[in-house]
Amino acid sequence: MDESDSEEATTVELRFYAPFKDAVDQKSVAFELPDDATLSDALARAVEEYPDLDGKLVAEDGELSSGVRALHNGHARAEADTRLEDGDEVSFTTPIHGG
Numbered sequence: 001m002d003e004s005d006s007e008e009a010t011t012v013e014l015r016f017y018a019p020f021k022d023a024v025d026q027k028s029v030a031f032e033l034p035d036d037a038t039l040s041d042a043l044a045r046a047v048e049e050y051p052d053l054d055g056k057l058v059a060e061d062g063e064l065s066s067g068v069r070a071l072h073n074g075h076a077r078a079e080a081d082t083r084l085e086d087g088d089e090v091s092f093t094t095p096i097h098g099g
Contacts, residue, residue: 010035012042012084015091023052039070039090040080057092069093 015028024046031045040062047054059065063080071091072078078090 008035009033010037010084010086010088012037012087013089014042014046015089017091017093019094020053020057020092023056024050033084035086037084038080039078039082039084042084042090043080067094069095
């Protein structure tokens with residue numbers, strides 16, 4: 001049944017800014033994840049699809065690498081346990097340092 005199918009998966013968009021955009025060779029990607037997915041699940045999927053993100057975006061412990069900022073739907077800072085819902089967007093960037 002179509003209704004139950006839509007409840008089984010969540011589509012999220014991950015947006016990448018420098019230096020991560022170069023690792024995936026595009027600005028954003030969409031992933032289908034289980035409906036109870038967290039940012040940690042999305043990170044694991046991103047590294048699986050784009051191994052160059054390993055160590056840059058994601059640390060060895062599966063958490064965001066030091067200095068990486070993740071914004072959930074453009075405004076709230078996301079953590080590894082942030083629950084994702086269908087249609088959510090997570091943007092990854094690093095702070096800009098001036099001289």
